Amino acid sequence: MLRLLSIELHKLRFSRSTKIISAVYFILITFIALIASIEFSFGGVNFRIADQGIFNFPFIWHFNTYIAAILKFFLAIVIVSMVSNEYSFRTLKQNLIDGLSKKEFILSKFLTVLLFAVISTLFVLIVSIILGMSFSDKLEWDVIFYDLDYLGAYFLKLVGFFSFCLFLAVLIKRSAFALGFLFIWFILEQITYAMMKWWIFKGTDIADTITQFYPLEAMSNLIKEPWTRLGLVQTAASQLGESFTKNYEVQLLPIIVVSVWTVIFIYGAYALLKKRDL
């Protein structure tokens, strides 16, 4: 295990672009703190985002994991290129000749994905604790560590997403095309949803039932949008006679769906590689 991880890290360590993109990624996560300083006036009323309670424990876990997850695209570039480079440099072939098995090759990539996800999760944990300690109204331990399951969901979301990237990179072999395909896949999910929702199964919930099994949809269902939970938005909505009755909790079904997809992606990448002549 450690051998495989150290092999992969050796490959990444000397690549300048990998280092830059990873650094940008982690710096951007800390920039979540900057949201605290956003102030604007709206109809003569001054708003400070930090006062809207986004950094209150335990809501901060939901908010920060949601925002940080948007940044995952930066690491997706690293993940995709660390696989596609092996094809373009033909080092995959050389690695196998040198005595790495195809299974070990995929495993070393997957372990790196896990490592990235762990570091990113720890990073969000630390940033959130610091921000929460500075801005939160309540600072009791049981409040601080309530809703920590958002962190777990965040970790799984990254692992699932990066595994998808890994699979696409093995399938398509070129980083630009793999990332392009990822985008196309996202659009396909949206189009098929729209077609089912407004045309094929119009007026029913069947479309929602089906799409929750889509990989990207399930990943996004892991952490739902936190905006409608904000005090400001809630107030505005109630003034308009609306109310949100959404369940914002991390739910079991997306956890299962994303886990299953992760297994499919990693095993799929292995099966593809095994079948191929290099």
Next chain:
Amino acid sequence: MNTILTINNLTKRFGTLTAVDDLSFTIEKGNVYGILGPNGSGKSTTLGIVLNVVNKTAGNFHWFDGSSTTHEALKNVGAIIEHPNFYPYMTAVQNLELVCKIKGVAKEKVEEKLAIVDLLERKDSKFKEFSLGMKQRLAIASALLNDPEILILDEPTNGLDPQGIHQIRGIIKNIASQGTTILLASHLLDEVEKVCTHVVILRKGKSLYTGTVDGMNASHGFLTLQSNDMNALEAAMQGHPSFGTMKREADSLIVYLKEPMDASEVNRLLFEKGISLSHLVKRKESLEEQFLELTKKQN
């Protein structure tokens, strides 16, 4: 003798094309093997299969005594196929250290092997800054890291300039002299002839011959002779049971031997008949001549 590689009835098909057709041969320890064959005869595919990068269609092969998996066995093999493949953004040392990690070898070997291929001065240069000859030498250093039982080289001098070719051949001969088994795939016959003791000849994925270079042809070689009086020389040689067909080529006489005979014996024989030679060479047919002979026979 220890067997290093055993191949039994190996077959590989790409769609309708049969690249390797029911191929069988074994590689024994201590010899220098050449895999010969024209382009597209299945050399690289065969090596690809035994090196775990191409999937076989049928048949089987095993490394050493067959007790370990292919990828484990490959840790005791050094191989370079086609182009030298390394990470362009890493230096020579960083690239070799990575190979050490994959093969499970101590990093201390890196400098030692770089010295063998004369790259020690450029060890901290990035791979992408290397010339093709240097890349190829780095690939050899990489293949030697684990002190392999067998070194496999696929077209190691392809695309190199004469100096580079000479350098690589020198390195190969040097390695061979230390007792490492070598398997050299090439379509350059004189290259194989210069360094190999054994050959496997492939044509259209089939093996035409496996064995020693000398044993390829049953002939006993031929003599090239010159004398002041060529007609007397030819007359003197005719009728002797040891000499077969003769032909005049430019100002030399070529005589094929029917039975083994030393050049000194020929010299003495002719001297006794009052003919003094100005030129006498005994030689075997070149590998190229033998190879063409062999592939012709099969047609």
